Amino acid sequence: MKAISARPLVDEGRMKGRVEGKIALVTGGASRPGLGASIAERLAEEGAIVIVTDVDLAGVEQTAEGIRARDLSATAMAQDVTSQGDWDAVINAVVEEHGRLDILVNNAGILVVGQIADETAASALQRQFDVNVAGCLMGTQAAVKAMRNGGHCGSIINVSSVAGLVGFRGSATYAATKGAVKLMSKSAALETAAEGIRINTVHPGIIRTNMQSAAVDDNSANYDAIVASIPAGELGEPRDIANCVLFLASDEASYVMGAEFVVDGGYTAQ
Numbered sequence: 001m002k003a004i005s006a007r008p009l010v011d012e013g014r015m016k017g018r019v020e021g022k023i024a025l026v027t028g029g030a031s032r033p034g035l036g037a038s039i040a041e042r043l044a045e046e047g048a049i050v051i052v053t054d055v056d057l058a059g060v061e062q063t064a065e066g067i068r069a070r071d072l073s074a075t076a077m078a079q080d081v082t083s084q085g086d087w088d089a090v091i092n093a094v095v096e097e098h099g100r101l102d103i104l105v106n107n108a109g110i111l112v113v114g115q116i117a118d119e120t121a122a123s124a125l126q127r128q129f130d131v132n133v134a135g136c137l138m139g140t141q142a143a144v145k146a147m148r149n150g151g152h153c154g155s156i157i158n159v160s161s162v163a164g165l166v167g168f169r170g171s172a173t174y175a176a177t178k179g180a181v182k183l184m185s186k187s188a189a190l191e192t193a194a195e196g197i198r199i200n201t202v203h204p205g206i207i208r209t210n211m212q213s214a215a216v217d218d219n220s221a222n223y224d225a226i227v228a229s230i231p232a233g234e235l236g237e238p239r240d241i242a243n244c245v246l247f248l249a250s251d252e253a254s255y256v257m258g259a260e261f262v263v264d265g266g267y268t269a270q
């Protein structure tokens with residue numbers, strides 16, 4: 001089985017400026033290790049002016065500080081993605097400060113592990129649906145409006161999951177929300193494609209973040225089996241997802257619309 005060092009590393013130093021000057025909003029950026037923090041950092045490395053949000057303001061401020069400490073651009077804001085008022089406030093603040101919004105990454109999400117027969121399944125579904133689906137929908141809607149009002153192109157990247165593509169024991173309610181994100185995004189993409197507002201989904205596999213650490217504790221037996229069956233032979237790193245998001249955010253992906261990008265070490269290829 002391949003070791004992690006067997007994977008070729010991208011020479012990121014030779015590709016600076018892939019999203020130079022673009023205004024990028026990333027949700028769910030407090031968790032470290034977490035996908036939102038890594039995505040925010042990667043976009044900033046390539047020249048974006050990043051606004052990173054989370055319900056955990058102290059945590060997301062630390063993420064932004066860490067990015068600024070590298071002489072890159074990042075600002076933190078408090079935001080609950082389930083609140084329409086918060087979406088209005090954040091998008092208005094971004095447009096007022098920067099004049100536009102070019103990139104939105106709907107990354108904030110929660111995972112509640114449990115069996116379909118659990119008494120709590122319906123309430124777990126509702127909680128996850130509010131954050132993972134309604135939050136993503138409100139964000140997509142707010143960004144489309146802001147991009148349309150500005151009369152310019154834009155890229156919206158919605159973070160789904162491999163659980164939005166194939167079944168996972170112990171994750172039926174989560175999978176329901178991530179499948180919904182995929183098809184909501186494709187449908188929305190059809191409505192905005194001709195305006196150059198691109199909407200795509202990213203489907204991470206099993207990535208080393210705080211969410212995964214918690215999932216291991218809740219579901220260790222299944223988890224060991226899942227990790228053992230990843231063709232790459234290892235978990236993914238947040239930066240693996242951030243690099244895919246970077247591509248979709250950049251003008252390199254200008255003809256990519258309504259597509260699903262799987263970054264999972266080959267897991268769903270089996």
Ligand SMILES: NC(=O)c1ccc[n+]([C@@H]2O[C@H](COP(=O)([O-])OP(=O)(O)OC[C@H]3O[C@@H](n4cnc5c(N)ncnc54)[C@H](O)[C@@H]3O)[C@@H](O)[C@H]2O)c1
Nearest residue numbers: 028030031034035055080081108109161204207209210211
């Ligand atoms: N880590 C993985 O293996 C994996 C795999 C597939 C998909 N995903 C998805 O990627 C995204 C990020 O996952 P992660 O592993 O970094 O998770 P994480 O739990 O480490 O971080 C999620 C962040 O979202 C924030 N958040 C939660 N509810 C929020 C709300 N209502 N409003 C604003 N912020 C909120 C949390 O405070 C946290 O900072 C999620 O959508 C998740 O479902 C992760």
